[in-house]
Amino acid sequence: MSMEQVAAALTHKIAPGVRNRILILDVERLPGITQQSWWDRGDLKNRYVHHETVTREPRTTIVCAKWYDSGEVIRLAEWDKGGRGAFLKRVHRLVSEADILVGHNVDNADVPWLKGDFYLPRIGHSHRPKLPVLPEPKTVDTLKVLRRQFKSGAPFKGLDAFCQVVGIPSKTDRYDRDAMERAVAGSVEDRQRLTDYCEGDVIATQWLYDWQRPHIKNHPALFVDGQNKLDTCRACGHETKPIAKRYVADVMTYTMQRCVECGWHGRLSLEPERMSIVRGV
Template sequence: MIQHIPLEKILFLDIETVPGSGSWDELSEAEQKLWDKKTRFQRKEDVTAEEFYDRAGIMAEFGKIICITIGMVEKNETLKIKSFSGHDEKKLLQEFGEIFNSPRLNNVILCAHNGKEFDFPWIARRYLINGIQPPVPFQMFGKKPWEIPHIDTMELWKFGDYKSFVSLELLAHVFGIPTPKDDIDGSMVSSIYYIEKDLQRIVDYCEKDVLTLANVFRRMRQEDLLKRNINLD
C-alpha cells in the first residue's frame, strides 16, 4: 500500500530536456546520419530526418537535460523545492549528484510521472554520456524489479493496464489539483530555450510540475494537498 511509504523518504522529481543542438545544420554529418537511422521507422514517409529533429529532445542519445527539479516533504506538510538548471549539462548533473551525499537521502525513493520510461533512464544515460557515474538511486543493473523502490505515478494509475497512457495534466484535473500547464507545455520547451532563450521560464514550469506530481501522489493516498516552498537544503 502506498499509504505505508514514509513520505519524507520520497524524492519527487521532473526533468526538462531539449535537442542537443539548436538546429539540424549544427549537427555533424555523422550525427545526421545516425539520427536518420534512429528515427527511420518512427517518421511518416513524407517526413524527413531534418523535419523530425525537433523530436530529439525526447531521446537521450541526441538531447540534453537543461533542468532537474526535486521536491521533498517536510514535517509541516510543505513541499520544499530545488532546481538544478543551466546550459552546461555536465555541471548541472554534477551539482544534482552531490545531493545524494547527504545522509538524509540514504535509501531515497524516487518518484516521477512516467519516470520509469523517461526521467530515470534519461538521467542515468546522460550521466554516462558526460563521463560521470550515475548516482546510486539511478543504478539499476543487476537488481530485480522488486528491489527497485522507485515510484511512477503513471504506473500507479494504470493498475496493471499496460495499454493506457495518462498525462500529469489529466491526473491533476481529475483529482481537482490546479493545473501546471498555465503558461507553457512540454512541446514548447525547445523553442523557449533556443529561440526565446528564457531558461527561467522553463525552470518555473518544471517546478510547477513537481508540485503537481507530489499532489497527485498525495491524492492517490487520499491526503490533502501540499504547499510549496522554494530552496530545499
C-alpha cells in the same frame, strides 16, 4: 474555499514520523537533431536514425525536485554557474540521497534519461561525465499507478489532464521546444519560464502522488519511528487495523489490514491459513 483546500480534502499526506527521504522529481530536455536524406516525404516515415547522421543528441537541461516534507523546490539547470558538469554533479548528489523517487513516467523517462546523462557523453556537447555509479533508489511512478489500477477506466492519464479531472492543482504551462532552444542559446526569459514550468510539474506530481496513495499497491516500505512495523501502512505510514475480509490467493488466505488514514489495503504475510493443497495445472 480555495482549490488547494478542496484538493487537500481529496488527498492523503504521509505520516510526519516517516524517515524515508522521498524526492519528487521532474526533468526537461533539449531535443536532438539528425540529418536525413530523402527523395520523397514518405521516405521519412519510420526512418531509422543512424548514429552517423546525428548532429545533436537529446540531453537533460533542467531538473526540478522537492523533498516530500519540504516546501522548497530545488531548481537546477545546465546554464547555472559551473556549466553542465557542475549541473550533473548536483543532480547526481541529489538523487543519490533519495530513498524513494516519485515522478510521472519516472521509470521510462526521467530515470533512464538521467542515467544516460550521468555516464554517457552527448553528441553536440563537449562535456564528458565521470560520475560514480548511482546507489539506485526505489521509485513510485504515478503514471504506472494510473495504468495498472484504472486502465481504460481513466481515459486521460497525462499529468495535466488527470489532475484537472480529479480536481487537484495541475500543470502551469506547456513545454515549448523553441523556448528550450532559445534558453540554451542564452535567453534569460525562456530559462525562467521553462524552469518555472518544470517546478510546476513537481508540485502537481506531489498532489497526484497524495491523491493516488491508497491505490499504490506496491509502495516501498516506509520507516516510522515509534510504531509497530506490522501495523504501519506501506502507503502513508499511518496505523492500520485488521478487517474481517481475508485476502485469497491460490492455496492460502491472509489477514487483511486497512489504513485508518488513507484507506490503503494490505495483507499481513504472517501466519497465513492454507485453504487447499491443490493447484491448477
